[in-house]
Amino acid sequence: VIALGQPQRSVTTTCAYCGVGCSLKAELQGEKVIRMEPDTAGGANHGHACVKGRFAWGYATHADRITTPMIRKSIRGPWREVSWEEAIAYTASEFKRLQTQYGAESIGSITSSRCTNEETYLVQKLTRTAFGTNNVDTCARVCHSPTGYGLKQTLGESAGTQDFDSVMEADVILLIGANPTDGHPVFASRMKQRLRQGAKLIVADPRAIDLVDTPHVRAAHHLKLLPGTNVALVNALAHVIVSEGLVDEAFVAGRCEAEAFAKWKTFIADPRHAPEATEAVTGVPAKEMRAAARLYATARNGAIYYGLGVTEHSQGSTMVMGIANLAMATGNIGRPGVGVNPLRGQNNVQGSCDMGSFPHELPGYRHVSDDLTRKLFESAWGVPLSNEPGLRIPNMFDAAIAGSFKGLYVQGEDIAQSDPDTQHVTAAMEALECLVVQDLFLNETAKFAHVFLPGASFLEKDGTFTNAERRISRIRKVMRPLATYADWEVTQMLANALGYPMHYAHPSEIMDEIARLTPTFHGVSYARLDRLGSIQWPCNEAHPEGTPTMHVEEFVRGKGRFILTEYVASEERVNRRFPLLLTTGRILSQYNVGAQTRRTANTVWHPEDILELHPADAEDRGIRDGDWVGVQSRAGETVLRAKISERMQPGVVYTTFHWPGSGANVVTTENSDWATNCPEYKVTAIQVSRVEQP
């Protein structure tokens, strides 16, 4: 239901959904939000918003909200509503018990990209100080952790290189494994605007996404590769660039490590990387790969944008480095219109990584083994810190099942729905002695929780989010927290109850501490954010108003580093039992596990997850459009409704993951990226058959 009427006041804030990070005005009558209007002054959106953002308030006051803390002795037992004092005291006593009984390494935390920078900073601080361990990880583990790794290795900074406006100066856009129309709608509109002006588009995706062929926009090339063959494809493109003399030699000589480039050039020139040698692997005709490589390499400005179709693979990090190699080889780095641009899925993926939510990195991507960094934080936080990386999320699950990991604090994440191989995740949850879930709703993970701490939506608190272009934007309190406290206040209460003092009066004080301790944030403050509207980090003495384009004069690491990217086939392959490859993605009206969008007025447009398959695969199996189909993989099985679609290629099927119970992650496997453990959501061998309505 769309609320109408004249607003009495409005509060400028930031959308809590995708990584575009649109600035929105929440319009209110009294204490009631009646509309969300896009902010014309928004640096990321310039007055635009998509259907998700325009409906972004409904879930905040939904009847499903839990606003009273609850505890229970057993996950099979009933919940008991308790006071905040009792909930915090009980949680602290349980974590202290586990610390004493099993050691500090038996407990840990998971932060959320849906929470603010200040909140994720506090959770990792709580974990490293009061818990006494580096066992803290973020949900970015399961989406863009390969981006952080790959871009740091090659360019020196774990972030995208450009601002969104940069796309308006691109002449050729290479879009890999991303569907901005559904996942990043406002940026997609900007991209379409540029394409209508004449820029050329190359799409690399197993599925014919909307941008391949829509009114007024048609891709010059659709490289319809098979899932899991990204690295073979990027190597083939690089091979063409090297073998046809399309390398920007001046750029490479001036800006990149000579020895690493020479090794890479020899590696990539090998005939095994030629398009003709790899077309049987990728499924893309060699002449298409050659033409696409020439188009990108000869563009005045060539820009690469990519999404989870790049990262969520067993070679996710390798592919990110392959993309960076491509941009460096063609000199497409360091000015508007070019660059390597990850499209982050969630509103604060970039921020949760920046804030030190990784088990091996303190805020600002500094390794826990670095003595100088550790001393800086030890001095500021007043406790010794471990120099050993902690457990990643999948390691936490494994350790829980093995019996060495006992207690977990999860803020704002539904790991039971969002993480792969659901059976393994739920077994881990069941093995924990104390699972604390802090969330708006009793989500799938809360089914295994011993303590439920009510969370606050983005409308109920102050803070900041950092979007995919490193833009830090304020969120502002629009209404009082329904559960009394903002999430950062709850974390602070827990720290105090555990004996580690925290006394922040406002999130701005947390940001001041972040700025003091993090060189790329030295110039960030709420006062400056209010003055400028938003700031793209690095923001410091050298760049007091932020940095839209990175790596301009030199790379953050000094010289850019080419890295060899050998293609290794996924372990997940089709066979007689599982003859189809499943890949996953989003739809426009829903956001991730759907906890928020399923509880807003836009839900009705996509009331269930569906399985898209090619007409030939459907015919082989006697499946008609709308039939129920059983989906089996070696990990598990589920039932979905079929949609027959020419967007698919034969042998490849596709589903979304927005509804609990439809079970995309019941069938995804434990395979993950070799460097970061990012799950291989995008490649699962399955069988599909028609079934009766479940």
Ligand code: SF4
């Ligand atoms: Fe903008 Fe993304 Fe929110 Fe849509 S969902 S309004 S594109 S931030």
